[in-house]
Amino acid sequence: xxxxxxxxxxxxxxxxxxxxxxxxxxxxxxxxxxxxxxxxxxxxxxxxxxxxxxxxxxxxxxxxxxxxxxxxxxxxxxxxxxxxxxxxxxxxxxxxxxxxxxxxxxxxxxxxxxxxxxxxxxxxxxxxxxxxxxxxxxxxxxxxxxxxxxxxxxxxx
Amino acid sequence: xxxxxxxxxxxxxxxxxxxxxxxxxxxxxxxxxxxxxxxxxxxxxxxxxxxxxxxxxxxxxxxxxxxxxxxxxxxxxxxxxxxxxxxxxxxxxxxxxxxxxxxxxxxxxxxxxxxxxxxxxxxxxxxxxxxxxxxxxxxxxxxxxxxxxxxxxxxxxxxxxxxxxxxxxxxxxxxxxxxx
Numbered sequence: 001x002x003x004x005x006x007x008x009x010x011x012x013x014x015x016x017x018x019x020x021x022x023x024x025x026x027x028x029x030x031x032x033x034x035x036x037x038x039x040x041x042x043x044x045x046x047x048x049x050x051x052x053x054x055x056x057x058x059x060x061x062x063x064x065x066x067x068x069x070x071x072x073x074x075x076x077x078x079x080x081x082x083x084x085x086x087x088x089x090x091x092x093x094x095x096x097x098x099x100x101x102x103x104x105x106x107x108x109x110x111x112x113x114x115x116x117x118x119x120x121x122x123x124x125x126x127x128x129x130x131x132x133x134x135x136x137x138x139x140x141x142x143x144x145x146x147x148x149x150x151x152x153x154x155x156x157x
Numbered sequence: 158x159x160x161x162x163x164x165x166x167x168x169x170x171x172x173x174x175x176x177x178x179x180x181x182x183x184x185x186x187x188x189x190x191x192x193x194x195x196x197x198x199x200x201x202x203x204x205x206x207x208x209x210x211x212x213x214x215x216x217x218x219x220x221x222x223x224x225x226x227x228x229x230x231x232x233x234x235x236x237x238x239x240x241x242x243x244x245x246x247x248x249x250x251x252x253x254x255x256x257x258x259x260x261x262x263x264x265x266x267x268x269x270x271x272x273x274x275x276x277x278x279x280x281x282x283x284x285x286x287x288x289x290x291x292x293x294x295x296x297x298x299x300x301x302x303x304x305x306x307x308x309x310x311x312x313x314x315x316x317x318x319x320x321x322x323x324x325x326x327x328x329x330x331x332x333x334x335x336x337x
Contacts (some may be wrong), residue, residue, distance in 0.1 A: 014317045022307035022318045024300045026209055026256055031307055033318055073209070073301075103182055115207045118256065118301070122211030126203055127187060134187035134197040135205045135216055137231075141181025 011053055013046050021068050025075040026118035027149050030054070032069035032078060041065035043080050059093050059100060068113055072120035072147035079103075079114040079123055090114045090125050092140070103138055111136075120147040193220045194236055196229045204251050208258065209301070213237070215252040215261065226252045226263050241281045251296050255303035260323065262286070262297040262306050273297045273308050275323060286326055290319075305329060 013019060015037035023032045031046045042060040046053055056078070060066050064084040071078050078093045088111050090103045104111050109129035116123050121144045127136040187197040196202070198220040206215040214229045225243040229236055239261070243249055248266040261276040273294050276283040287294050290310060297308035307320045320329045 013320070018316045019318050020309050020316045021296055022309070022320075023298050024305075024307065026301040028300045028302060028305075031318075031320075101182075107184075113204060115205050117207040117211040118209035119211070122207050123182075124205035124207045124214055124216075126205065130187060130189065133201045133203050134189065135202045135214070136187055137185035137196075137214075139181065139183045139185060139211075141183065143181065 023070045023115075025071045026073040030071060030075040032071045032075070034067045034069060034080075041067050043067065043069040043078065045069075045071070045075055045078070056093070058098060059091070070115045072116050073118040073149050074147055076147040077116055077120040079116045079125075081112055081114060088112060090123070092116070092123065096145075107136075118147065118149070120144060195234065196231075206253050208254070209256045213258060215254055217250055217252065224248045224250060226250075226261070228258070228261075239276070239278070242276050242283065253298045255299055256301035257303075260299055260303040262299045262308075264294060264297060264308075271295070273306065275299075275306065284326075286321060286323070299323070 013031065013033065015035055017036035019033055019035045021034045029047060029049050031048055032043060033046065034041055034043050040062065043056055043066045044053055045056055061084060064082055067081045069078055069080045076094065076096050078095065080091060081088050082091050090111050092101045092103060103123065107127065107129060109127055112126045114123060114125040121140050123138045123140065125136055126133045189197045189199060191199050196214065198218055200219040202216055202218045204217045208214065212232055214231060216227055216229065217224050218227055223245070226239060226249045227236055228239055242261065246267060250264050252261055252263040254261045259278050261278065263274055264271050265274050271293055272288060273286040274283045275286055286306060293311040295309040297306055299306045304323055305320055306323050307318055309316045310319050321327065322329055
């Protein structure tokens with residue numbers, strides 16, 4: 001079993017580096033955000049109830065940036081922008097299956113600002129493939145295991 | 158084109174079409190609607206936020222001359238009115254809503270000052286959440302139950318994340334921020 005290394009440089013929402021793009025999970029327990037605290041732009045998941053950072057070592061790569069996260073109801077799915085392939089792509093990370101999917105492998109143009117529905121099936125993002133920014137909708141399909149609220153929504157940290 | 162190449166081209170085209178029919182992820186847009194009554198228009202769109210089950214999308218568009226916030230009903234493929242949210246002298250960006258769509262947070266730039274506003278779709282009233290905060294702000298997000306709002310604030314040249322209680326309009330106490 002792969003054990004994620006400990007997070008270095010700040011165990012809270014804010015650090016000595018820029019911290020940006022906060023996004024709630026629908027259950028109110030998690031806040032995803034992006035930060036430069038580890039030297040390059042990475043995405044983070046903060047557990048508001050237990051007041052700790054959930055490591056995302058599998059998707060934060062040292063030689064690329066991971067930015068603009070959005071999470072499903074219980075933070076099972078996390079969608080974000082990465083320049084892993086040298087251009088911006090929208091990836092979805094399934095924290096349960098520990099698998100990533102690149103949604104924009106064959107999409108021309110640039111992409112940014114992804115957002116995922118609470119159930120994890122629908123994703124929207126900005127795409128420049130028609131020459132200016134428009135909104136692209138993606139249905140991840142009937143096979144998508146939906147993310148469900150497992151408790152009454154509460155955003156009280 | 159020689160016949161053999163034609164066959165290969167046909168097979169390739171057929172496989173692409175078949176893949177397009179059955180395969181997920183399925184891309185729905187952007188289908189530009191020049192009338193301005195759809196999700197995408199002839200003008201730039203930005204900042205999408207998908208509702209809990211994908212039934213609605215909040216976004217911004219330049220279709221009315223300045224950047225405004227819009228709410229799109231994906232099931233009935235039409236825009237829903239947000240009376241009083243947008244105004245002529247205001248650049249509105251980064252909308253985010255509670256799960257039921259009642260509360261919408263966004264940033265509005267009025268005469269060069271940007272603040273986080275909270276709009277109530279039932280009363281059609283909005284309030285400035287960051288009036289007393291003397292910094293630039295960006296990217297607000299509201300919790301599904303509408304109780305708390307997180308956003309970026311730029312104090313001293315660096316973006317940090319603040320979490321506010323919507324009702325009191327004050328920062329959440331005891332949230333462990335890493336030392337500065």
